[in-house]
Amino acid sequence: MTDGLTINEAAETTGWSPRMLRYLERVGLIEPSRTDAGYRVFGPGELQRLRTLRELLARFDCALSDVAFAKRLRDDERLREEVDRWLEAPATRPEGVQAGDWLSWEQEKHQRLLALADVA
Amino acid sequence: MTDGLTINEAAETTGWSPRMLRYLERVGLIEPSRTDAGYRVFGPGELQRLRTLRELLARFDCALSDVAFAKRLRDDERLREEVDRWLEAPATRPEGVQAGDWLSWEQEKHQRLLALADVA
DNA sequence: CAAACCTTGACACAATCTTGCTAAGGTTGG
DNA sequence: CCAACCTTAGCAAGATTGTGTCAAGGTTTG
Secondary structure (H helix, E strand, O other), X not given: OOOOEOHHHHXXXXXXXXXXXXXHHHOOOOOOEEOOOOOEEEXXXXXXXXXXXXXXXXXXXXXXXXXXXXXXXXXXXXXXXXXXXXXXXXXXXXXXXXXXXXXXXXXXXXXXXXXXXXXX | OOOOEOHHHHHHHHOOOHHHHHHHHHOOOOOOEEOOOOOEEEOHHHHHHHHHHHHHHHHHOOOHHHHHHHHHHHHOHHHHHHHHHHXXXXXXXXXXXXXXXXXXXXXXXXXXXHXXXXXX
């Protein structure tokens, strides 16, 4: 065997079940290398990542899908921009706007969005 | 009535159901103001946000919980740091590490983590 | 070569997310 | 004052997540 651990050994030292290690790979959170025969090989890096991941999830009480989405955010710049734009929008009370300003307000917003989209 | 729309009117113009508007509030994605009697009031800002949200979810095929987590990431600096740190870790092949380096590598990493934890 | 691994795939199940609907009760406006 | 709203709370059900287990078949190794 090359250098790293097999899936069962990795499961042993990380606390994840073999099943979950395969699942984590499927959802894109890890990417263990393979032997020529297709056996997964877990190097020290992956092992550490796996332990850290457990702690991360526990400590902040978040889901795998959450971390997976964070990864998507990091990898897909377009997505990151759009989500950020949405989140930074005046989360509350644009209540200063009058009924008459309505249409213009919406249009202005539209303009701003287009401008931003243009830059990207 | 103040200025904005009631929940049913907002539902009408945004495409969300009233039920979902309440749900979106519950999961922290919107925060419509209230009348003295407790009725939700949706201003033009919220309405626009709501339309944008539909498009965002559809376009990138992501879930409400995903956007909710993005918000968490934005609001909780600690969480953002930790997730970022995890994601930027050598996602693959630390296969350059020799068997002999193993223990020291792990220990070193451990040291680094402890140091970081200390700072916080 | 046979035991002990590994692979993928499938079925299964609890927990959660998303969504609708209904009930019991306050608010508002004609 | 009554019809038409709004509120919260709850049950319900389909979809997704997280997890186990089992089957059929390749690989490694004593």
